[in-house]
Amino acid sequence: MGHMGIWTLDRKPCVPKRISKLSGKGVRMKRTLAFFISAALFITTMIMFPADALAQAPSARYAQLQGIGADSGVWNRDFLPSRYSYVLRLAENEGSVTITPVKSCPEQTVKIDGADLESITVSLDNAQRRHIKIRVAEAGKRSRTYSVKVVRAASTNNDLSSLTVTAGASDPELAPEFDPSVTEYEVSLGYYQPCATVKAEKADKRSTLRIDGRKTAARKYWVKAGEQTTVKITVRSQAKTIKTYLVRITREACPIEDRAQALIDFAKHYIGCPYVRGAKGPDCFDCSGFVYYCLKGVGEKLTYMTSRVWPKSKYEKIAALSEMIPGDILCFNGHVGIYMGGGMMIDSGSSAGGVSVRGCTSPYWTQNFICGKRVIPAAETQ
Numbered sequence: 001m002g003h004m005g006i007w008t009l010d011r012k013p014c015v016p017k018r019i020s021k022l023s024g025k026g027v028r029m030k031r032t033l034a035f036f037i038s039a040a041l042f043i044t045t046m047i048m049f050p051a052d053a054l055a056q057a058p059s060a061r062y063a064q065l066q067g068i069g070a071d072s073g074v075w076n077r078d079f080l081p082s083r084y085s086y087v088l089r090l091a092e093n094e095g096s097v098t099i100t101p102v103k104s105c106p107e108q109t110v111k112i113d114g115a116d117l118e119s120i121t122v123s124l125d126n127a128q129r130r131h132i133k134i135r136v137a138e139a140g141k142r143s144r145t146y147s148v149k150v151v152r153a154a155s156t157n158n159d160l161s162s163l164t165v166t167a168g169a170s171d172p173e174l175a176p177e178f179d180p181s182v183t184e185y186e187v188s189l190g191y192y193q194p195c196a197t198v199k200a201e202k203a204d205k206r207s208t209l210r211i212d213g214r215k216t217a218a219r220k221y222w223v224k225a226g227e228q229t230t231v232k233i234t235v236r237s238q239a240k241t242i243k244t245y246l247v248r249i250t251r252e253a254c255p256i257e258d259r260a261q262a263l264i265d266f267a268k269h270y271i272g273c274p275y276v277r278g279a280k281g282p283d284c285f286d287c288s289g290f291v292y293y294c295l296k297g298v299g300e301k302l303t304y305m306t307s308r309v310w311p312k313s314k315y316e317k318i319a320a321l322s323e324m325i326p327g328d329i330l331c332f333n334g335h336v337g338i339y340m341g342g343g344m345m346i347d348s349g350s351s352a353g354g355v356s357v358r359g360c361t362s363p364y365w366t367q368n369f370i371c372g373k374r375v376i377p378a379a380e381t382q
Helices: 025-048 051-056 259-268 287-297 363-368
Strands: 067-070 085-090 096-102 109-112 120-123 129-137 144-152 160-166 184-189 195-202 208-211 218-222 228-236 242-251 316-318 329-332 335-341 344-349 354-359 369-374
Touching: 085 096, 096 109, 096 129, 096 144, 120 129, 160 228, 160 242, 195 208, 195 228, 195 242, 218 228, 259 287, 259 335, 259 344, 287 335, 287 344, 363 369
Parallel strands: 085 144, 184 242
Antiparallel strands: 067 096, 096 120, 109 129, 129 144, 160 195, 195 218, 208 228, 228 242, 316 369, 329 335, 329 369, 335 344, 344 354
16 A cells, blocks of 8 residues: 555644655645635635524624614615624605614613613714714623614705895895796895895705805995996805806996085985994994995995094095085094085984984084085085
């Protein structure tokens, strides 16, 4: 029979000792035989103990759940007690989900995010994802923590829910009437409506709203007489899709060529509006806010000035009250108004309760008179 190798078992795959004594070709034979023996052992193990059976076999050392339930959403994979990380995906219209751990035995204790809860409702109204930690414990075993990441699909909603334009006491109407599917609108302002406030509200709070590039829900616009301003509103959804709305605001041309008279007529349109300290219109004013609003409304380019700053402004100074002409600005101690002629002015005063026409030649006014300011040159008045 010749020499036969004797098989011995140790921690390495079994090879005949006779072969181990060979060199060269014998070493290669030894390695080849060891490979085939290891492969045979692996195949035998997989046949006797399938992978799923091994994965589902309860651990003697660790506490494990029997399952994790959810009333909505789709799991990224099937539950196995030995798997500790899962992802639950919600559709974009699913704002919440209730997650319920299932114990393997009544003796187990479960904590969800550190609290003794049987289930938890996860709300994703403002967020797109949230992590939940479920810790299971059992006497005589090590505790285990399952991780559940709840992910909500990004919203594609880029609609507005409302769009309005306000311009003082009488608000203009959108043409056509607002509809989220309509993206272009026209608004007409009267001559006495120099400014308009555009207000928009997004349908989905997860989207981003911008008015002419500014992240805001309302923006005020001054429109010159006889001209048009186009307002661009963009809504960017959570899924980064963008919808653009356009609002074209047109203001009526000035009906009067005399600029000073146009200023006075413009101011008279607001008689009765209440006095509010610091207000600049269009519904209420203080004295300097009223002068600023009226001058800007008839097309004058100026910055806002308080009654204390007006006497020091760059405009032509009128030293005497008797030298004032209609359209000039009256400067008193702590007060300003618009001179109408004939010893009358139109102003917004706290004592009068708001915008009114009254005399300005009484001792009180003459004693507090500082100077006049001619914003509209005399050559431009008739």
